[in-house]
Amino acid sequence: MSTNQWNLSQQGINALKGYEGLRTKAYLDDAGKWTIGYGHTGKVGNIPVGKGMTITDQQAEDLFKSRLPEFENAVRNSINVPLTQNQYDALVSLAYNIGPTAFQNSTLVKKLNAGDMSGAADQFMAWRKAGGKDNQGLINRRNREREMFLGVSEGQAPNIPLPMDYNDPYDSPIKRSQPLADNIYSAFSPPNNQTPNNPFSNYFNQLNGTLEPLGQEPEQPTPSNRQKYQEQLAAAFGVTPETKQGLPDYIGDLVKSIYDQA
Structure with a gap:
């Protein structure tokens, strides 16, 4: 399936909201930007996010849904290799956090389009800094996004194919091939x-x-x-x-x- 036919899964939505967290009162993020809702740094209506701004939970949800296509399109329009659902979800999460332009120009995208899945997975950790310094919160998030990309996130079966000679140890109490x-x-x-x-x-x-x-x-x-x-x-x-x-x-x-x- 081509990337332009993908949609963020419910698991991906839940993970992304969990990474961003819900804040109904504006705050300065680690990069010094005024932020509100689920990591929203743009405008609310025609008003830029700033000190003292507050919104409701529903407004935060509406902002999230209205902005999400921007980041999904950044993934759909820049990746030209087949993806698993896990990979797509992880890439949208990264794009949401670093911005569509930074995502599209990233080394991760170049490696992924070249077929270097392992190299692309390692590139998640390139986006671990805030204000020029390593940020533990971002390191934790990048690790979880990388795991999702590789198909080993919590509650999700790996996308990595099993070897042909794999023998499930729980299939039988006796391995009949021996x-x-x-x-x-x-x-x-x-x-x-x-x-x-x-x-x-x-x-x-x-x-x-x-x-x-x-x-x-x-x-x-x-x-x-x-x-x-x-x-x-x-x-x-x-x-x-x-x-x-x-x-x-x-x-x-x-x-x-x-x-x-x-």
Whole structure:
């Protein structure tokens, strides 16, 4: 889509208003200019903004809407490469703050039109001074505009394409493309009525039968806690161990953790 078909998104409007802040009483900005509303430094009606001027919230909103096309057109008319919505919003925010002429003549625009997106993003920080000195408020704003330009602003998904071989770690508890994981998954898949002797049962019984026997526990009228644990573990997995030897707790935890992952 060409830039002249873009419009500032609601997210861009909210961000821009947040950067400028609403002031209904005229004040001197960091550059020494009388300002009112959402960073408005022109006239209100036919009266230049000056000391003692006050406006209502609605007047501030009307001023914002009436001036916004000026800065949007500065972006639309000076950029000749495709943009994402994030990039357009960030560029309008910058133009609103530094003025349409400064924006159109900026190195940022030259780099962007040359296809140097990274270089253009870095140029946001070139506009961080007020009164010839670094201004922390502008530095913070430029950082946020740069992040928006790159598609990583708060609440917004990045515009940077994912690599072709990207594997979402949350897509599956087991990465099926890995042979080892495939083997574990197939070996420890849960049993069901159709496959009572599935690989999980076989592995469980093999492990249980080849463990080093535990020391003889004294006879008790009731099963030991270890035996109870083994029975509970076997019942939870739906298998019947081929040996009555007890399982060490850490082995049971290991088997259960692998089973849970599968």
